[in-house]
Amino acid sequence: MLIRVDPASPLGLAEQIAAQVRAAVIDGSLRGGDKLPPARELAAGLDVNMHTVLRAYGVLRDEGIVELRRGRGAHVRSDLAEPDRERIALRRELRALLDRAARIGLTPDQLADELRKASS
Structure with missing residues (x-):
């Protein structure tokens, strides 16, 4: 590696x-x-x-x-099972989303609000 x-x-x-x-x-x-x-x-x-x-x-x-x-x-x-690998992959995507949100000025709490709105 x-x-x-x-x-x-x-x-x-x-x-x-x-x-x-x-x-x-x-x-x-x-x-x-x-x-x-x-x-x-x-x-x-x-x-x-x-x-x-x-x-x-x-x-x-x-x-x-x-x-x-x-x-x-x-x-x-x-x-480490497949669900663990999926969780790790999801966490990686969430970090990227947090970075993207920060670039446009959203705080983690504001991003969480956006996620809640999107899931409604």
Whole structure:
């Protein structure tokens, strides 16, 4: 798995890393049980701080995508089912929608109101 970051991107470095891991899980190039690169190694390869990689891995853990095991590294959860992949894909689309809404000046609450109106 190849991870790249763009320092000029409006997305933070940790979010860029997490987004690429999410995309790899969604498209199947990362499967349950696969090991992610060690944080120190990935940080050196990307020329970023190791804590940036650890922050990305922590976000992925909080989202239920990866397991962090002390001394064994980060692994994609082996029990990730298709509904989980769909939820991850939906969350990715929602982030894009939030970004788009912010570009036109809508707050998350205003976007939620728009979603409610659309579903009525």
